Amino acid sequence: MRVALVTDSTADLPKPLREGLGIRVVPLYVHLGGRVYRDWEEITPGEIVQKVRAGETFPTTSQPSPEDFARTYAQALEAADHVLSLHLSGRLSGTVRSAELAAGQFPGKVTVLDTQATSLGLGMMVLRAHELLSEGYGLEAMLKEIHRIRADHFVRFTTATLEFLKRGGRIGGAQALLGTLLNLKPILTLKEGRVETAGRARGERKAREEIVRDFQAWAAGRPRIRAFFLYSGEEEAVRELRERVLALGLPVEEALVSEIGAVIASHTGPGAYGVYAYSL
Numbered sequence: 001m002r003v004a005l006v007t008d009s010t011a012d013l014p015k016p017l018r019e020g021l022g023i024r025v026v027p028l029y030v031h032l033g034g035r036v037y038r039d040w041e042e043i044t045p046g047e048i049v050q051k052v053r054a055g056e057t058f059p060t061t062s063q064p065s066p067e068d069f070a071r072t073y074a075q076a077l078e079a080a081d082h083v084l085s086l087h088l089s090g091r092l093s094g095t096v097r098s099a100e101l102a103a104g105q106f107p108g109k110v111t112v113l114d115t116q117a118t119s120l121g122l123g124m125m126v127l128r129a130h131e132l133l134s135e136g137y138g139l140e141a142m143l144k145e146i147h148r149i150r151a152d153h154f155v156r157f158t159t160a161t162l163e164f165l166k167r168g169g170r171i172g173g174a175q176a177l178l179g180t181l182l183n184l185k186p187i188l189t190l191k192e193g194r195v196e197t198a199g200r201a202r203g204e205r206k207a208r209e210e211i212v213r214d215f216q217a218w219a220a221g222r223p224r225i226r227a228f229f230l231y232s233g234e235e236e237a238v239r240e241l242r243e244r245v246l247a248l249g250l251p252v253e254e255a256l257v258s259e260i261g262a263v264i265a266s267h268t269g270p271g272a273y274g275v276y277a278y279s280l
Contacts, residue, residue, distance in 0.1 A: 004080035009039035010088045011123040012261045028263045032059040045265035059266040063095040069102035083110040088118040089193030116193035120228040121276040153278040154218045156211040158185045160271020212244045222279040225252045232260040233270040
């Protein structure tokens with residue numbers, strides 16, 4: 001059975017990579033300054049920051065429509081027997097629901113999966129699915145492996161500013177004000193698809209150290225690990241994090257370093273960075 005892979009733009013996979021692998025991507029939307037932009041295609045995270053600093057209201061985001069997905073599925077099924085459609089957490093967006101509604105138009109032809117992740121967490125599962133597909137694995141074996149990664153992977157990230165998290169409803173205004181005054185950096189994770197606090201640190205260096213400690217504890221005893229580093233804006237912070245992780249002496253394979261797309265950056269703001277990882 002020929003299987004085509006579909007994901008959404010929050011997978012944050014660089015365009016040359018996903019196009020080279022034949023992975024189809026359905027974009028989410030960013031609403032800013034009275035206009036609607038397609039994520040990764042019509043607006044960048046840097047442009048969002050520039051517009052907000054110039055006085056635009058904070059951006060909002062929206063999911064693709066079922067029609068967006070239906071068009072992509074129809075195109076994919078012209079060359080494949082089945083579509084595996086992997087998407088960001090349903091607790092963060094209605095994207096997976098739109099995909100499920102569209103899948104209903106192709107009975108038995110489309111499998112939709114909520115990865116309970118986002119950004120490179122979603123991206124790494126899509127890449128793993130493609131790897132298995134290229135090795136000749138069937139749909140059931142691919143799904144079993146993606147479910148395993150979904151249940152057991154590592155994610156930690158932090159942000160340079162709490163303002164975007166406050167505006168997006170991730171933290172309260174009082175928390176954001178106190179955190180800003182005390183220079184507290186939230187250490188964030190995802191649990192069952194929901195953003196939760198894993199800790200907090202005073203200042204950038206301490207936040208990075210805490211992420212590295214958490215990674216080291218998670219990685220202990222694992223024979224082979226793939227790490228994916230993500231960032232928004234300047235690369236310096238994620239470059240330091242990457243160097244610290246790779247210097248731990250653990251069996252870590254650096255898989256990808258990629259910038260966060262406009263939709264995810266609309267919620268984290270500039271200066272966010274972190275790491276996703278899974279073991280083999």
